[in-house]
Amino acid sequence: MQSQAPTVYIITYGCKVNYSESEAVQSQLRAMNIACEMVSDGAISKLPPAQVFVVNSCAVTSMAEKKSRYGVSKIKRYHPDAKIVTMGCAFGRKTPEMVALEVAGVKEPENGVIVNHGREKAFIKVQDGCRNFCTYCIIPYIRNRIECRPVDEVVAEIRAQGPHVTSVVLCGINLCYYPNFSELCRAVDACGVAWEISSLEPPMITKELIGVLQQCQHFVPHFHICLQSGCDEVLRAMNRHYTTAEYAQIIQMLRDAFSTATFGTDLIVGFPTETDAAFQTTLAFLQKIKLDKIHLFPFSPRVGTEAAKLPPIQNSIVTERMKILSQIAKIGE
Numbered sequence: 001m002q003s004q005a006p007t008v009y010i011i012t013y014g015c016k017v018n019y020s021e022s023e024a025v026q027s028q029l030r031a032m033n034i035a036c037e038m039v040s041d042g043a044i045s046k047l048p049p050a051q052v053f054v055v056n057s058c059a060v061t062s063m064a065e066k067k068s069r070y071g072v073s074k075i076k077r078y079h080p081d082a083k084i085v086t087m088g089c090a091f092g093r094k095t096p097e098m099v100a101l102e103v104a105g106v107k108e109p110e111n112g113v114i115v116n117h118g119r120e121k122a123f124i125k126v127q128d129g130c131r132n133f134c135t136y137c138i139i140p141y142i143r144n145r146i147e148c149r150p151v152d153e154v155v156a157e158i159r160a161q162g163p164h165v166t167s168v169v170l171c172g173i174n175l176c177y178y179p180n181f182s183e184l185c186r187a188v189d190a191c192g193v194a195w196e197i198s199s200l201e202p203p204m205i206t207k208e209l210i211g212v213l214q215q216c217q218h219f220v221p222h223f224h225i226c227l228q229s230g231c232d233e234v235l236r237a238m239n240r241h242y243t244t245a246e247y248a249q250i251i252q253m254l255r256d257a258f259s260t261a262t263f264g265t266d267l268i269v270g271f272p273t274e275t276d277a278a279f280q281t282t283l284a285f286l287q288k289i290k291l292d293k294i295h296l297f298p299f300s301p302r303v304g305t306e307a308a309k310l311p312p313i314q315n316s317i318v319t320e321r322m323k324i325l326s327q328i329a330k331i332g333e
């Protein structure tokens with residue numbers, strides 16, 4: 001039996017992979033009969049005392065890293081007696097199992113299946129790691145071991161979710177590395193629950209994959225396809241492996257295949273080689289392809305990456321470009 005006041009609070013920053021890993025920690029802890037709860041960082045000052053806080057951090061931008069570190073100092077301020085266990089990209093890679101054992105001691109969890117205990121939407125991590133080395137991104141330096149979970153393991157995890165889970169989201173750091181993604185999609189669909197894909201890199205969206213998704217009865221056609229820039233020269237400097245023409249073609253193919261499809265993307269504003277002309281090209285491209293939601297990120301140099309060695313664009317210019325783009329973007333949370 002679990003006591004009512006949780007012993008452990010888990011705070012998560014960043015992407016859906018992090019949320020999936022936090023759920024994995026929660027699942028492991030509950031399997032050890034340790035009461036725990038997912039909370040937001042906004043709740044830190046109001047929470048009743050707990051023995052342990054787990055902070056699952058993000059380092060995708062320097063702002064994200066600052067936020068994760070600020071969360072840790074806030075916990076220290078409001079809960080000076082609590083133990084803090086960190087994980088995620090800002091604090092070094094640890095598996096959910098390692099974190100659970102660090103929280104709980106050395107007792108092994110009773111099962112390896114990750115069960116979402118609260119939300120209606122469960123994030124199912126199917127892949128980890130990236131070696132693409134986009135020039136602005138720190139992830140390949142932190143999570144460069146590629147791991148893909150076997151199809152039957154993913155299916156078992158989906159089937160183990162409680163009746164409160166009405167949809168699942170497949171997530172990974174870079175799903176391009178999944179060896180047979182079509183097979184995974186078919187198997188997930190056969191579970192009979194609504195499902196979607198968290199984020200896709202353009203090169204993996206082929207006619208074959210679109211055909212498979214069309215046959216999936218439970219697939220929700222919301223596509224988050226990372227663009228990052230609407231200018232080919234900037235994409236090259238970012239080491240992204242597609243052109244804007246290819247991107248536009250992918251969107252068109254998906255619109256033709258799914259009449260109810262919605263589209264989201266990530267876009268970096270003020271990359272060091274983004275000249276005024278390059279910015280205007282991006283603006284025109286976005287106006288042309290009309291995506292439903294654009295998550296805008298001002299470029300922030302990550303020490304150790306190639307882009308951090310380039311002379312930055314003035315802050316005031318980046319701010320102005322953010323302002324212009326936000327008028328055509330429904331900025332994501």
Ligand code: SF4
Pocket residue numbers: 130131132133134137138139140173174201
């Ligand atoms: S594809 Fe690029 S942006 Fe995405 S995780 Fe890999 S290096 Fe980073």
